[in-house]
Amino acid sequence: MSATLQDHLAPLVSAGGSRRDVAGLITELAKAAASLQRLISTGASAGGAVATAADGGANGGGDIQKVLDLEADRLFLAAARAAPVAFYGSEEQDEAVALGTEGTLALAIDPLDGSSNIETNVSIGTIFSVLPVEEAHRADPASVFRQPGRRQLAAGFFVYGPQLLLVMTVGEGTHVFGWSPETDVFTKTMTVTIPADAKEYSINASNARHWDAPMRRYIDHCLAGKDGPRGRDFNMRWVASMVADAYRIFVRGGVYLYPGDSRKGYAQGRIRLCYEANPVAFCAEQAGGAASDGLNPILDLVPEGLHQRTPVVFGSRNEVLEVARTLADPASLSEASPLFGDRPVGGF
Numbered sequence: 001m002s003a004t005l006q007d008h009l010a011p012l013v014s015a016g017g018s019r020r021d022v023a024g025l026i027t028e029l030a031k032a033a034a035s036l037q038r039l040i041s042t043g044a045s046a047g048g049a050v051a052t053a054a055d056g057g058a059n060g061g062g063d064i065q066k067v068l069d070l071e072a073d074r075l076f077l078a079a080a081r082a083a084p085v086a087f088y089g090s091e092e093q094d095e096a097v098a099l100g101t102e103g104t105l106a107l108a109i110d111p112l113d114g115s116s117n118i119e120t121n122v123s124i125g126t127i128f129s130v131l132p133v134e135e136a137h138r139a140d141p142a143s144v145f146r147q148p149g150r151r152q153l154a155a156g157f158f159v160y161g162p163q164l165l166l167v168m169t170v171g172e173g174t175h176v177f178g179w180s181p182e183t184d185v186f187t188k189t190m191t192v193t194i195p196a197d198a199k200e201y202s203i204n205a206s207n208a209r210h211w212d213a214p215m216r217r218y219i220d221h222c223l224a225g226k227d228g229p230r231g232r233d234f235n236m237r238w239v240a241s242m243v244a245d246a247y248r249i250f251v252r253g254g255v256y257l258y259p260g261d262s263r264k265g266y267a268q269g270r271i272r273l274c275y276e277a278n279p280v281a282f283c284a285e286q287a288g289g290a291a292s293d294g295l296n297p298i299l300d301l302v303p304e305g306l307h308q309r310t311p312v313v314f315g316s317r318n319e320v321l322e323v324a325r326t327l328a329d330p331a332s333l334s335e336a337s338p339l340f341g342d343r344p345v346g347g348f
Contacts, residue, residue, distance in 0.1 A: 005030060005166070005177050005186035012170065021104045022130055022154045022170060025083035030166060030186055032079040033126060033158040034179055036072055036112075040124070040160050068118060072111035072126065080107050086133045089145045089306045091275060096306055098141055105153070106131040106144040108275040108306070113157070114241030123161035125243030129279040130154040145274050145306045149299035155279035157243045167192070167247060167283055174250070174287035194289035195253030198316035200235045202245045203257040210261035215294075218326040242271070246280055246314070250287055255315035255323065259294060268309040273301060277312050290320040294327045 005026070012023035073092035080088045086103030089096040091110045107130060114124040130153045137144035156168030164179035166186055177186040201222055208216060225233040237254070239245050245256050260269045271277050281291030281298035291298040291314035301310060313323045 003188045018104050021084040028079035028083045032075040036075055037160050037164040066115050069112045069115050076109055076111050087144050104133055106133050110275045113243050117241050122241055123159055123244040124241055125157050125159045127157040127276050127279050129275055146303050148302050149278035152282050155282040159243050159247050169283050169286040174283045192250045192287040194250055194287045195316055196318050198254045198319035200237050200254035202237050204238055207261055210263050214327040215259045218323055249315040253316045255319040258312045260311045269311040271312045273303050273308045273310040274306055277310050284314045289315055290317040292320055295324050
């Protein structure tokens with residue numbers, strides 16, 4: 001019989017302390033995700049009102065909020081309150097929310113990633129990062145979300161698609177769990193190992209005219225196929241739902257790229273470091289892959305704030321390294337913007 005999520009978390013419960021608290025939080029997040037899956041499958045599908053309506057406001061990252069964004073945030077905030085969470089940092093909140101004073105954990109979360117795709121019935125998701133809370137953080141709550149990603153205790157993402165999936169790590173490999181609506185149980189389906197080499201890349205090619213020269217050069221090399229400098233053909237895939245692209249890459253390899261570009265407000269790309277890039281990077285590294293901002297490992301970056309953005313490259317390790325080599329090439333850097341031109345290549 002396949003192990004359930006609770007079976008997988010049992011050693012953490014037995015370990016006690018913060019590991020037990022992490023297990024409790026993941027359990028509550030899984031309950032909230034199942035509730036959200038039911039809502040998506042009923043009230044928010046096929047262009048329903050919950051799917052398409054917007055309240056006219058913008059979240060902390062500047063994106064317009066839909067009703068389902070707010071409902072997802074409500075569900076996961078309730079999950080955090082039911083767990084030993086002291087601070088809740090959400091894409092849908094301008095500032096972090098202080099919860100129980102005795103909580104040992106901080107939760108950074110994108111409650112509904114890819115919500116622009118809701119009405120088109122494309123897979124969407126939830127991305128989360130779990131960080132430790134120390135006494136210094138209680139005196140300066142904003143500092144808890146300024147910890148580098150390597151301090152994460154757990155991270156993962158839910159995919160709301162044909163099947164509700166949880167991709168998760170607690171620093172001991174990356175594992176996938178599928179949810180059964182009949183039993184309301186998450187069951188382990190696989191331990192993920194991202195293939196080291198890629199034959200697919202995922203990027204929004206419509207923005208090519210805005211990219212810096214090094215990024216254009218990398219994509220041009222891929223497009224040249226087996227007759228070009230890479231010596232093999234590549235396919236391109238772009239879902240515009242980060243969790244959907246990530247899950248495909250985790251299962252069959254590939255590389256995801258969201259670089260900064262020359263458009264106003266896009267110098268650092270659009271991916272948030274704390275609750276999008278860091279958790280996916282932790283899962284990627286634990287699955288044998290890699291993640292960077294183009295030159296530096298994502299998990300080594302020190303966030304300046306909850307909603308900070310960063311360029312992102314993650315997936316098959318050899319391809320992430322190839323991107324870094326291309327961006328660091330002196331011929332490319334001579335044409336590059338300061339986004340890449342003043343950074344060393346570090347950590348690879």
